[in-house]
Amino acid sequence: MNSILLSTQECGSQELLQLTEMLCREQDFQIIVSRAFPFMEKERKTKTVENRAGDLLTKLGFKANLKGVVYLKAAARIGLEDREELEGVTKRLYPAIAKECRTCAGRVEHAIRHAIHTSWEKGDVRQQRMVFGYDRESGNRPTNAEFIARMIDCLERQDHLLYS
Template sequence: MLSRIGMPSHLKGYQYLKTALAICLEDMEELDGITKKLYPAVARKHKTTAEKVEHAIRHAIESAWKRGDEKVHKSLFGYCQTEGKRPTNSEFIARMADYLLHDTTSLLS
Protein backbone atom coordinates (compact mmCIF):
# COMPACT_ATOMS: atom_id res chain seq x y z
CA MET A 1 0.00 0.00 0.00
CA LEU A 2 2.83 2.41 0.79
CA SER A 3 4.26 1.81 -2.67
CA ARG A 4 0.86 2.41 -4.24
CA ILE A 5 0.71 5.89 -2.76
CA GLY A 6 4.12 6.71 -4.21
CA MET A 7 6.45 6.08 -1.28
CA PRO A 8 9.93 4.95 -2.35
CA SER A 9 10.71 1.61 -0.69
CA HIS A 10 14.41 2.37 -0.32
CA LEU A 11 13.76 5.06 2.31
CA LYS A 12 14.26 4.17 5.98
CA GLY A 13 10.95 5.86 6.71
CA TYR A 14 9.22 3.27 4.53
CA GLN A 15 10.53 0.46 6.74
CA TYR A 16 9.74 2.41 9.90
CA LEU A 17 6.19 3.02 8.67
CA LYS A 18 5.71 -0.68 7.97
CA THR A 19 6.75 -1.43 11.55
CA ALA A 20 4.61 1.38 12.97
CA LEU A 21 1.57 0.18 11.03
CA ALA A 22 2.09 -3.42 12.18
CA ILE A 23 2.24 -2.22 15.80
CA CYS A 24 -0.91 -0.11 15.34
CA LEU A 25 -2.80 -2.95 13.70
CA GLU A 26 -2.17 -5.01 16.83
CA ASP A 27 -3.14 -2.15 19.17
CA MET A 28 -4.70 1.03 17.78
CA GLU A 29 -4.19 2.70 21.17
CA GLU A 30 -0.52 3.11 20.18
CA LEU A 31 -1.76 6.07 18.13
CA ASP A 32 -2.72 7.86 21.33
CA GLY A 33 0.93 8.32 22.18
CA ILE A 34 2.73 8.48 18.88
CA THR A 35 5.80 10.33 20.18
CA LYS A 36 5.85 8.73 23.64
CA LYS A 37 4.95 5.14 22.70
CA LEU A 38 4.94 4.40 18.97
CA TYR A 39 8.18 6.06 17.82
CA PRO A 40 10.19 4.56 20.71
CA ALA A 41 8.73 1.11 19.96
CA VAL A 42 9.69 1.40 16.29
CA ALA A 43 13.14 2.72 17.26
CA ARG A 44 13.77 -0.28 19.54
CA LYS A 45 12.93 -2.70 16.73
CA HIS A 46 15.26 -0.90 14.31
CA LYS A 47 18.00 -0.09 16.85
CA THR A 48 17.80 3.66 16.37
CA THR A 49 16.31 6.68 18.16
CA ALA A 50 12.72 7.89 18.27
CA GLU A 51 13.85 11.21 16.81
CA LYS A 52 15.39 9.51 13.78
CA VAL A 53 12.22 7.46 13.31
CA GLU A 54 10.06 10.60 13.37
CA HIS A 55 12.29 12.41 10.90
CA ALA A 56 12.58 9.46 8.49
CA ILE A 57 8.81 8.93 8.51
CA ARG A 58 8.22 12.64 7.83
CA HIS A 59 10.68 12.53 4.92
CA ALA A 60 9.04 9.39 3.47
CA ILE A 61 5.59 11.00 3.66
CA GLU A 62 6.89 14.15 1.97
CA SER A 63 8.43 12.04 -0.80
CA ALA A 64 5.21 10.10 -1.35
CA TRP A 65 3.22 13.31 -1.35
CA LYS A 66 5.41 14.86 -4.03
CA ARG A 67 5.65 11.88 -6.36
CA GLY A 68 2.50 9.85 -5.71
CA ASP A 69 -0.85 9.73 -7.46
CA GLU A 70 -3.00 12.65 -6.34
CA LYS A 71 -6.21 10.66 -6.91
CA VAL A 72 -5.03 8.04 -4.45
CA HIS A 73 -4.01 10.72 -1.95
CA LYS A 74 -7.39 12.43 -2.32
CA SER A 75 -9.26 9.16 -1.79
CA LEU A 76 -7.27 8.27 1.33
CA PHE A 77 -6.86 11.65 2.99
CA GLY A 78 -9.51 13.90 1.42
CA TYR A 79 -6.94 16.29 -0.06
CA CYS A 80 -3.82 16.24 -2.21
CA GLN A 81 -0.61 18.15 -2.86
CA THR A 82 -2.16 20.62 -5.30
CA GLU A 83 -4.34 21.84 -2.44
CA GLY A 84 -1.18 22.78 -0.55
CA LYS A 85 -1.67 20.28 2.26
CA ARG A 86 0.23 17.22 3.44
CA PRO A 87 -0.76 14.85 6.24
CA THR A 88 1.13 14.97 9.51
CA ASN A 89 2.95 11.83 10.59
CA SER A 90 0.23 10.91 13.07
CA GLU A 91 -2.56 11.65 10.60
CA PHE A 92 -0.83 9.55 7.94
CA ILE A 93 -0.26 6.59 10.27
CA ALA A 94 -3.78 6.77 11.70
CA ARG A 95 -5.43 6.92 8.27
CA MET A 96 -3.27 4.14 6.84
CA ALA A 97 -3.92 1.89 9.86
CA ASP A 98 -7.64 2.61 9.64
CA TYR A 99 -7.58 1.85 5.92
CA LEU A 100 -5.75 -1.43 6.48
CA LEU A 101 -8.21 -2.45 9.19
CA HIS A 102 -11.46 -1.42 7.52
CA ASP A 103 -11.33 -0.22 3.92
CA THR A 104 -9.12 -2.68 2.07
CA THR A 105 -11.91 -4.01 -0.11
CA SER A 106 -13.54 -0.72 -1.06
CA LEU A 107 -10.72 1.74 -1.68
CA LEU A 108 -8.16 1.55 -4.48
CA SER A 109 -9.43 -1.79 -5.80
Protein backbone atom coordinates in the same frame (compact mmCIF):
# COMPACT_ATOMS: atom_id res chain seq x y z
CA MET B 1 -16.18 8.61 -6.85
CA ASN B 2 -18.74 5.98 -7.70
CA SER B 3 -18.47 2.45 -6.44
CA ILE B 4 -20.35 -0.79 -6.77
CA LEU B 5 -20.38 -3.73 -4.39
CA LEU B 6 -20.28 -7.22 -5.88
CA SER B 7 -20.96 -10.35 -3.88
CA THR B 8 -21.53 -14.02 -4.58
CA GLN B 9 -25.09 -13.34 -5.58
CA GLU B 10 -25.61 -13.58 -9.30
CA CYS B 11 -25.76 -10.28 -11.10
CA GLY B 12 -28.85 -9.69 -13.13
CA SER B 13 -28.84 -8.03 -16.53
CA GLN B 14 -29.74 -4.67 -14.93
CA GLU B 15 -26.69 -4.77 -12.62
CA LEU B 16 -24.37 -5.76 -15.46
CA LEU B 17 -25.74 -2.94 -17.63
CA GLN B 18 -25.24 -0.46 -14.78
CA LEU B 19 -21.68 -1.70 -14.20
CA THR B 20 -20.84 -1.44 -17.91
CA GLU B 21 -22.22 2.10 -18.13
CA MET B 22 -20.29 3.21 -15.06
CA LEU B 23 -17.04 1.74 -16.36
CA CYS B 24 -17.49 3.63 -19.63
CA ARG B 25 -18.31 6.96 -17.93
CA GLU B 26 -16.13 7.08 -14.85
CA GLN B 27 -12.36 7.15 -14.61
CA ASP B 28 -12.46 7.18 -10.80
CA PHE B 29 -14.66 4.12 -10.55
CA GLN B 30 -14.15 1.57 -7.79
CA ILE B 31 -15.32 -2.04 -7.78
CA ILE B 32 -15.56 -3.67 -4.36
CA VAL B 33 -15.77 -7.41 -3.95
CA SER B 34 -17.22 -8.51 -0.61
CA ARG B 35 -16.02 -11.25 1.73
CA ALA B 36 -18.53 -13.59 0.18
CA PHE B 37 -15.88 -14.78 -2.28
CA PRO B 38 -14.12 -17.60 -0.41
CA PHE B 39 -11.49 -18.22 -3.08
CA MET B 40 -10.04 -14.73 -2.45
CA GLU B 41 -10.06 -15.05 1.37
CA LYS B 42 -7.03 -17.36 1.36
CA GLU B 43 -5.00 -14.91 -0.74
CA ARG B 44 -5.78 -12.02 1.61
CA LYS B 45 -4.84 -13.97 4.71
CA THR B 46 -1.46 -14.96 3.30
CA LYS B 47 -0.42 -11.31 3.03
CA THR B 48 1.05 -9.90 6.21
CA VAL B 49 0.08 -6.50 7.54
CA GLU B 50 3.47 -5.17 6.54
CA ASN B 51 3.05 -6.45 2.98
CA ARG B 52 -0.36 -4.82 2.71
CA ALA B 53 1.05 -1.60 4.18
CA GLY B 54 3.87 -1.77 1.64
CA ASP B 55 1.36 -2.16 -1.19
CA LEU B 56 -0.56 0.88 0.04
CA LEU B 57 2.61 2.94 0.39
CA THR B 58 3.67 1.97 -3.13
CA LYS B 59 0.29 3.09 -4.48
CA LEU B 60 0.78 6.42 -2.72
CA GLY B 61 4.17 6.90 -4.41
CA PHE B 62 6.62 5.90 -1.68
CA LYS B 63 10.01 4.64 -2.82
CA ALA B 64 11.10 1.38 -1.22
CA ASN B 65 14.64 2.63 -0.57
CA LEU B 66 13.50 5.17 2.04
CA LYS B 67 14.10 4.10 5.65
CA GLY B 68 10.81 5.77 6.61
CA VAL B 69 8.96 3.11 4.61
CA VAL B 70 10.33 0.39 6.91
CA TYR B 71 9.24 2.43 9.94
CA LEU B 72 5.78 3.09 8.48
CA LYS B 73 5.28 -0.64 7.89
CA ALA B 74 6.23 -1.30 11.50
CA ALA B 75 3.87 1.50 12.61
CA ALA B 76 1.04 -0.15 10.68
CA ARG B 77 1.64 -3.50 12.34
CA ILE B 78 1.96 -2.02 15.83
CA GLY B 79 -1.04 0.28 15.34
CA LEU B 80 -3.27 -2.54 14.11
CA GLU B 81 -2.25 -4.71 17.05
CA ASP B 82 -2.87 -1.98 19.65
CA ARG B 83 -4.72 1.14 18.54
CA GLU B 84 -3.79 2.87 21.83
CA GLU B 85 -0.21 3.20 20.58
CA LEU B 86 -1.48 5.91 18.24
CA GLU B 87 -2.62 8.08 21.15
CA GLY B 88 1.00 8.93 21.90
CA VAL B 89 2.90 8.80 18.65
CA THR B 90 5.95 10.61 20.01
CA LYS B 91 5.96 9.02 23.45
CA ARG B 92 4.85 5.48 22.59
CA LEU B 93 4.87 4.58 18.89
CA TYR B 94 8.23 6.04 17.80
CA PRO B 95 10.10 4.51 20.77
CA ALA B 96 8.47 1.11 20.08
CA ILE B 97 9.53 1.26 16.42
CA ALA B 98 13.01 2.50 17.40
CA LYS B 99 13.50 -0.36 19.85
CA GLU B 100 12.44 -2.89 17.23
CA CYS B 101 14.69 -1.37 14.54
CA ARG B 102 17.62 -0.62 16.88
CA THR B 103 17.68 3.12 16.38
CA CYS B 104 16.40 6.17 18.26
CA ALA B 105 12.90 7.66 18.26
CA GLY B 106 14.14 10.94 16.75
CA ARG B 107 15.52 9.15 13.71
CA VAL B 108 12.26 7.24 13.29
CA GLU B 109 10.25 10.48 13.39
CA HIS B 110 12.60 12.23 10.95
CA ALA B 111 12.69 9.31 8.48
CA ILE B 112 8.89 9.03 8.47
CA ARG B 113 8.50 12.80 7.97
CA HIS B 114 11.02 12.73 5.10
CA ALA B 115 9.30 9.76 3.43
CA ILE B 116 5.88 11.42 3.68
CA HIS B 117 7.23 14.72 2.33
CA THR B 118 9.00 13.03 -0.60
CA SER B 119 6.09 10.82 -1.59
CA TRP B 120 3.52 13.58 -1.15
CA GLU B 121 5.32 15.76 -3.67
CA LYS B 122 5.76 12.99 -6.25
CA GLY B 123 2.92 10.57 -5.47
CA ASP B 124 -0.34 9.80 -7.24
CA VAL B 125 -2.84 12.62 -6.60
CA ARG B 126 -5.82 10.30 -7.11
CA GLN B 127 -4.56 7.83 -4.50
CA GLN B 128 -3.83 10.68 -2.08
CA ARG B 129 -7.40 11.93 -2.50
CA MET B 130 -8.83 8.44 -1.94
CA VAL B 131 -6.92 7.88 1.31
CA PHE B 132 -6.84 11.38 2.81
CA GLY B 133 -9.70 13.27 1.19
CA TYR B 134 -7.25 15.86 -0.12
CA ASP B 135 -4.05 15.91 -2.14
CA ARG B 136 -0.92 17.96 -2.73
CA GLU B 137 -2.81 20.25 -5.10
CA SER B 138 -4.84 21.53 -2.13
CA GLY B 139 -1.61 22.72 -0.52
CA ASN B 140 -1.92 20.42 2.50
CA ARG B 141 0.29 17.57 3.61
CA PRO B 142 -0.60 15.15 6.43
CA THR B 143 1.39 15.14 9.64
CA ASN B 144 3.17 11.94 10.63
CA ALA B 145 0.45 11.06 13.15
CA GLU B 146 -2.36 11.75 10.67
CA PHE B 147 -0.63 9.76 7.95
CA ILE B 148 -0.13 6.75 10.22
CA ALA B 149 -3.73 6.88 11.46
CA ARG B 150 -5.16 7.11 7.93
CA MET B 151 -2.89 4.33 6.71
CA ILE B 152 -4.12 2.08 9.53
CA ASP B 153 -7.75 3.02 8.80
CA CYS B 154 -7.19 2.03 5.18
CA LEU B 155 -5.68 -1.31 6.20
CA GLU B 156 -8.58 -1.98 8.58
CA ARG B 157 -11.03 -1.33 5.75
CA GLN B 158 -9.09 -3.82 3.64
CA ASP B 159 -9.68 -6.41 6.38
CA HIS B 160 -13.37 -6.11 5.61
CA LEU B 161 -12.96 -6.07 1.82
CA LEU B 162 -11.09 -8.51 -0.31
CA TYR B 163 -10.61 -6.38 -3.34
CA SER B 164 -11.06 -2.71 -3.86
